[in-house]
Amino acid sequence: MSLASRVSLPGLARQEITCPYCFVEINPQRIPFRCRGQVGRRQGCAPVLDRELAEYTGSTAGASLPPVFAPPPRSGGRADCPDCGQPTHNRVCPECHNPLPTAYCDSPGRIVALVGAKNAGKSTYIAVLLHELMNRVGTELDTSLVACDDRTIERYKRDFARPLLEERRLLPTTASAATAPREPLVYLLTRTRPSKLARTPLGGLARTPLGGLARAKHDALALVLFDTAGEDLRSREVRDLHLRYLEAADAIIFLVDPLELPGAHNALADEAQSREGTLGEDPDSEPINIIARVTEALRLRHGLRPGERLPIPVAVALTKIDALGPAVSRQSALHRSRSGSGVLDLDDRAAVNEQVRALLHDWNAGQLDLFLSQQYADYALFGLSALGSMPEGDRVGAGGVRPYRAEDPLLWLLYRFGMLDGE
């Protein structure tokens, strides 16, 4: 794997837009609009039950909205409602009627999927990563993270932020999609960078060679996080429920719990040794088997021949590295903190990658590294801790949630997508 060269992503050439909710492919010329309804004192269409949306959410609650209408020819990002005449910018998916933000329609959104075995730390990671992106890391990178719909806002608060970050309780095991209907959390991460050509030495805006005013560059990444129950990736049948999500992914983050790697036992801090290995001898839950099954599905979808490697970038992260004992943390790249300068530090990246690779080999999990190198043209290894310390009983440790390198996989993906510079 070469860190220096950027990959060209197959997703970039794609004309179609993928709905981040139902993953149908949409022709950008045929995206319907939703009337804005009554705004202030201006009259608009009254809300009606939106059957498509109700079917998607499995409930009529929140599905009474102003009507959806087909786009007039060459409408661009705006159209007048044929019933009430009001202009609207609100676009929706033609299949499921979920909102498609303008920035998502205009720049090819990339879907990042998150996968891991039961208890690997996925839900905890989602809670913490989103919080980091909305706060510290968001500021550092000059990015904004906006939920694409109200249900995402509500669910993030109710199921993730409130219990874990406010009440400091560990999150419950995620219920199987076979029993509880599942919806992704959909966010739009936007980053505005003045384009390099756009600045004159005096800081003013320059004219481009074509005479137009050079514009700041807006990059958007759809962060579609589907909190899979680890349990669901065990069996082939239920995994198919998640397949559409995985197949639509332009990048994958695999989470691996070092406490489940038998070879890591001696590397764990004393207090971690008592919490390790909750999955026992179940081969279906072993990280390499989960990764292998997801890979098999992706290969089919990409129509790869034997020997060809998958082109999508894959970040593989060891979670819970706070549980590693002093033998690992001494002189460790992983335990140095990141410089936090709004670029990807390529030296740091290479050092962490090598250290995690060495750990995997030490722990007799070198097979995982080998498998990844055979299957993926572009993968990188990470180590992170969402909590920052061992939990106490069913609560977060006394110091509270202190994430550590949680954003690293995402920074690397942003770099791979050309949204972040490397130095």
Ligand SMILES: Nc1nc2c(ncn2[C@@H]2O[C@H](COP(=O)(O)OP(=O)(O)OP(=O)(O)O)[C@@H](O)[C@H]2O)c(=O)[nH]1
């Ligand atoms: N030490 C440590 N433990 C963690 C960390 N993150 C999660 N854990 C532990 O791992 C357990 C499982 O975390 P979850 O986030 O619920 O795991 P999950 O992958 O969502 O599990 P399922 O929903 O069952 O698939 C938590 O209850 C914690 O005990 C971490 O950063 N450090």
Ligand SMILES: [Mg+2]
């Ligand atoms: Mg979970």
Ligand SMILES: [Zn+2]
């Ligand atoms: Zn849709």
Ligand SMILES: [Zn+2]
């Ligand atoms: Zn209307």
